[in-house]
Amino acid sequence: MKCLRCGNSDPAYFYKGSKGYYCRKCIRFSRLLLEEELEPYDYEISIGCQEYHFDYELTKDQKETSKRCLTKLTDGDVLLLCVCGAGKTEIAVESISAYLQKGLKVAYAISRREVVIELSKRFADIFKHAKVTAVYGGHHDQTKGDLIVCTCHQLYRYYQTFDLLIIDEVDAFPLKGNETLMNIAISSCRGRIIFSTATIDTNLKQVLKQRNYSSVELYVRPSYKPLSVPKTVCLNRYIALLYLYRMMKLMANQCIVFVTSKKDCRQLFRLFSHFFSCTYVYSDHEKRDENIRSFKQKEKKFIFSTTVLERGITIHNISVIILNFGKGFDQSSLIQMLGRVGRGVGDQGGETYIISEHYSSAVKNTLAYLKEANSHLEMSVLR
Amino acid sequence: MFIKNDPLCLKCRSALKVKRKKVQIEGISFETFFDYDGIFKSLLLQFKECYDEALAEVFLYELSDYIFMRYQGYRIAFIPSSEKKRQQRGFDHLEKIFKEVKLKKVHCFEMKEEITQEGKNLFERRKMITNYRYTGKPVKKLLIVDDVVTTGSSLIGAYTCAKPYAEKIKLLSLAYKNSSIQ
Ligand SMILES: [Zn+2]
Numbered sequence: 001m002k003c004l005r006c007g008n009s010d011p012a013y014f015y016k017g018s019k020g021y022y023c024r025k026c027i028r029f030s031r032l033l034l035e036e037e038l039e040p041y042d043y044e045i046s047i048g049c050q051e052y053h054f055d056y057e058l059t060k061d062q063k064e065t066s067k068r069c070l071t072k073l074t075d076g077d078v079l080l081l082c083v084c085g086a087g088k089t090e091i092a093v094e095s096i097s098a099y100l101q102k103g104l105k106v107a108y109a110i111s112r113r114e115v116v117i118e119l120s121k122r123f124a125d126i127f128k129h130a131k132v133t134a135v136y137g138g139h140h141d142q143t144k145g146d147l148i149v150c151t152c153h154q155l156y157r158y159y160q161t162f163d164l165l166i167i168d169e170v171d172a173f174p175l176k177g178n179e180t181l182m183n184i185a186i187s188s189c190r191g192r193i194i195f196s197t198a199t200i201d202t203n204l205k206q207v208l209k210q211r212n213y214s215s216v217e218l219y220v221r222p223s224y225k226p227l228s229v230p231k232t233v234c235l236n237r238y239i240a241l242l243y244l245y246r247m248m249k250l251m252a253n254q255c256i257v258f259v260t261s262k263k264d265c266r267q268l269f270r271l272f273s274h275f276f277s278c279t280y281v282y283s284d285h286e287k288r289d290e291n292i293r294s295f296k297q298k299e300k301k302f303i304f305s306t307t308v309l310e311r312g313i314t315i316h317n318i319s320v321i322i323l324n325f326g327k328g329f330d331q332s333s334l335i336q337m338l339g340r341v342g343r344g345v346g347d348q349g350g351e352t353y354i355i356s357e358h359y360s361s362a363v364k365n366t367l368a369y370l371k372e373a374n375s376h377l378e379m380s381v382l383r
Numbered sequence: 384m385f386i387k388n389d390p391l392c393l394k395c396r397s398a399l400k401v402k403r404k405k406v407q408i409e410g411i412s413f414e415t416f417f418d419y420d421g422i423f424k425s426l427l428l429q430f431k432e433c434y435d436e437a438l439a440e441v442f443l444y445e446l447s448d449y450i451f452m453r454y455q456g457y458r459i460a461f462i463p464s465s466e467k468k469r470q471q472r473g474f475d476h477l478e479k480i481f482k483e484v485k486l487k488k489v490h491c492f493e494m495k496e497e498i499t500q501e502g503k504n505l506f507e508r509r510k511m512i513t514n515y516r517y518t519g520k521p522v523k524k525l526l527i528v529d530d531v532v533t534t535g536s537s538l539i540g541a542y543t544c545a546k547p548y549a550e551k552i553k554l555l556s557l558a559y560k561n562s563s564i565q
Pocket residue numbers: 003004005006007008023024025026027
């Protein structure tokens with residue numbers, strides 16, 4: 001017995017129900033009976049939908065990387081390693097266009113629904129003649145189109161469908177460490193996959209081991225500014241509070257303070273709201289959107305946040321303080337958080353700090369990663 | 384004889400807390416075992432919406448003997464779910480849940496109109512009160528069961544239409560969603 005969707009073949013995960021055997025490993029995506037035929041996906045890619053247009057000029061490096069990505073796809077999968085804010089979406093566009101021109105099916109999968117909504121609008125702008133279909137939880141009446149933009153979870157609807165699948169933010173929740181979801185994503189693709197990420201975790205390593213791939217790297221952001229390397233401080237929890245107070249007092253920019261738990265988030269807000277104009281946010285906070293908005297509109301100077309703000313938020317001239325206590329953040333999270341700084345063209349860039357109890361390996365690796373990326377930048381500028 | 388095979392792991396079992404209590408809605412009281420949140424909610428959704436039949440025994444695992452003793456002589460009557468849902472699932476979810484309870488069971492309710500309650504507002508849910516028809520024979524003791532009570536309209540509806548046919552009626556719901564009353 002083997003589940004076509006998630007690849008599970010452990011008999012303990014199969015259960016015989018009223019309609020026959022089904023797989024329980026991927027049951028949360030809907031019940032898939034063992035003898036059930038997966039619905040084929042029939043859609044004719046419309047002619048001329050591959051034409052694309054950017055409202056802005058891509059940088060030289062972006063153009064080069066796009067070309068390299070497309071050529072590598074002829075040999076196998078591509079591991080697209082980009083630093084935060086390098087424009088990985090733009091780089092995929094040329095490959096997408098080439099596949100659409102041949103009448104092949106393409107999907108762009110990413111972790112969170114907010115990003116799906118935003119990206120589908122962006123793609124509709126870039127590919128003016130294509131039918132761009134966004135598919136995410138609570139929005140799946142339409143599952144067909146020239147270009148599918150969806151959350152990774154929704155890929156279970158497509159079995160062996162896509163000729164080109166771009167999986168973005170492979171190092172982020174929910175794909176991070178989720179083997180079942182990864183298998184579902186892979187089984188939705190019959191052709192090539194572009195794994196787009198900033199870091200490689202063990203799960204991705206496992207997957208790549210079984211696939212034939214080549215990597216394409218881009219270490220340069222459109223602003224040609226180096227990534228901000230944080231100042232790291234090792235302090236005891238209580239002294240860290242005093243230190244944080246002093247830093248916040250001296251801080252000129254707006255600033256995100258990342259903490260490891262919701263509890264810390266609430267407590268720090270309660271404490272520091274007496275001294276500073278601040279707000280807080282975590283994933284299931286009821287006023288989540290409202291608090292983020294008030295921060296974006298510069299009504300508040302500080303925001304305490306869990307990993308919820310680590311991706312997808314762009315604010316100009318911002319600083320980042322990371323309180324790396326308790327279990328601590330992992331490397332991919334740290335890189336994303338620090339990547340919030342200096343994103344746009346002409347952004348002055350702010351300061352970055354990591355305050356932790358001890359110098360963890362994740363912090364060490366992060367610093368090494370940033371330094372390496374910056375050395376590539378120097379080389380690229382010299383070229 | 385005392386040891387049953389628990390389908391849940393120890394961690395989930397200890398997270399799934401039984402909170403037995405009596406609740407009154409509009410003068411009608413019923414017994415309930417769980418709060419509708421946390422692990423109970425996710426298990427029930429996996430069972431009902433993802434059709435994971437393997438979970439059927441999980442809910443009343445510790446309670447089936449209690450129900451048997453407490454309601455001796457009663458017949459279990461299930462609140463009907465929409466025919467469309469039943470077809471999709473391939474099983475009647477309430478019947479599956481109460482399978483291990485060794486009381487007699489009857490299907491004696493019918494929906495006049497196929498209404499699903501999901502995503503309905505309070506007013507629309509109230510329609511359920513008049514949406515049931517009693518189709519069974521007259522009985523002495525009837526135990527009407529449901530999975531989740533929100534507004535109580537299903538239970539109240541079934542109760543009202545069964546009243547002329549049964550001498551004694553008790554109501555039971557797995558969980559109670561404590562919010563939208565009033
Ligand atoms: Zn499966």
